[in-house]
Amino acid sequence: MNALKIGLIPGDGIGPEITAAVQRILEANGFCPEWVPLEAGQPAIDKGLPAMPEETLNAVRELGIALKGPTATPVGKGHTSANVALRKALDLFANVRPTRSIPGAKGHFQDTRIDLIIVRENTEDLYAGIEFQPHKDIAQAIKVITRPGCQRLFKYAFEMVRAQKRKRLTAVHKANIMKLTDGMFLEEFYKAAVEYPDITADDIIVDNCCMQLVTRPEQFDVIVTENLYGDIVSDLCAGLVGGLGLAAGANIGENCAVFEAVHGSAPDIAGKGLANPTALLFSALMMLRHLGENVTADHIGGAVLRVCAEGKVLTGDMGGTASTEEYASEVIRVCLEKSG
Numbered sequence: 001m002n003a004l005k006i007g008l009i010p011g012d013g014i015g016p017e018i019t020a021a022v023q024r025i026l027e028a029n030g031f032c033p034e035w036v037p038l039e040a041g042q043p044a045i046d047k048g049l050p051a052m053p054e055e056t057l058n059a060v061r062e063l064g065i066a067l068k069g070p071t072a073t074p075v076g077k078g079h080t081s082a083n084v085a086l087r088k089a090l091d092l093f094a095n096v097r098p099t100r101s102i103p104g105a106k107g108h109f110q111d112t113r114i115d116l117i118i119v120r121e122n123t124e125d126l127y128a129g130i131e132f133q134p135h136k137d138i139a140q141a142i143k144v145i146t147r148p149g150c151q152r153l154f155k156y157a158f159e160m161v162r163a164q165k166r167k168r169l170t171a172v173h174k175a176n177i178m179k180l181t182d183g184m185f186l187e188e189f190y191k192a193a194v195e196y197p198d199i200t201a202d203d204i205i206v207d208n209c210c211m212q213l214v215t216r217p218e219q220f221d222v223i224v225t226e227n228l229y230g231d232i233v234s235d236l237c238a239g240l241v242g243g244l245g246l247a248a249g250a251n252i253g254e255n256c257a258v259f260e261a262v263h264g265s266a267p268d269i270a271g272k273g274l275a276n277p278t279a280l281l282f283s284a285l286m287m288l289r290h291l292g293e294n295v296t297a298d299h300i301g302g303a304v305l306r307v308c309a310e311g312k313v314l315t316g317d318m319g320g321t322a323s324t325e326e327y328a329s330e331v332i333r334v335c336l337e338k339s340g
């Protein structure tokens with residue numbers, strides 16, 4: 001039988017450090033696919049290629065699966081986002097971002113049980129990248145919401161709620177102000193809900209959602225939202241449970257899936273061996289579950305929870321002094337100990 005092949009995009013900033021740590025943890029647990037190294041971000045730019053080279057896109061398209069480290073995008077100038085290019089080119093329309101309390105993780109909600117998932121639309125909205133300047137003092141951006149885009153997103157979200165035996169799906173929007181775009185999003189949400197009478201479907205305006213999340217986050221089950229709101233709300237949720245170093249994500253399309261952490265390339269700590277690889281590791285565990293490797297995913301996930309709860313070997317963002325490598329070694333040690 002041919003070995004399973006997975007695209008590996010280390011990216012830039014802390015990307016190479018955390019992808020190496022995650023690979024080491026997976027392989028120590030017997031998950032040894034053929035990793036296909038692919039370039040994106042600064043290493044590609046340094047070779048005169050676009051931030052998301054066509055070759056990388058084609059390889060992921062062919063493999064159907066990839067694990068991706070972060071890639072930086074300059075603010076207000078320079079090249080366009082490699083991430084947006086990847087999600088659009090491969091039509092990775094659903095971005096799934098779980099937020100779960102982690103024992104030992106410091107945060108304002110460490111005594112509250114948070115277990116919610118954000119499903120963010122990943123290809124439309126203001127991220128369609130349609131910007132122009134009709135006058136030197138006026139800059140405009142076009143927000144794009146399409147009915148088919150809404151329909152496939154809601155189908156995916158409702159099916160996910162059902163498959164995970166969850167109970168409630170909440171649409172997050174601003175349809176009181178953006179009556180056509182967010183109005184269509186909300187209309188399609190309730191049309192889709194009719195097919196899922198076993199799931200409670202409700203909605204909330206994005207500003208109220210943020211207020212509710214920072215006061216009573218435990219009330220949410222699954223949130224489905226547009227691209228921009230989803231981007232912002234998922235960082236907010238990461239902050240509720242101990243920060244960006246723990247927040248995982250998956251970009252899902254009809255034929256492809258790319259797994260990556262919520263966080264960016266963290267240039268402030270890049271190259272220093274300080275980054276927390278947990279967010280990318282949790283993203284990789286989502287990938288393992290996607291591949292049906294649930295036992296291995298649960299085993300590694302359990303070891304991470306134990307390392308966090310013990311609190312002896314943690315990276316700086318979690319209040320510890322361990323390096324990326326030391327933390328990865330501790331996760332591996334606990335995995336092996338659990339295996340007996």
Ligand code: NAI
Nearest residue numbers: 070071072073083244245262263264265266269275276317
């Ligand atoms: P960021 O997520 O890179 O960093 C925000 C803060 O969180 C920093 O203080 C950083 O040190 C910390 N942090 C992030 N990940 C961490 C980890 N694994 N361990 C420990 N600390 C961690 O966000 P920022 O600074 O706004 O963006 C930096 C670059 O990343 C930008 O160019 C941005 O465009 C890009 N970016 C890329 C993403 C991707 O590739 N999917 C997603 C978000 C941002």
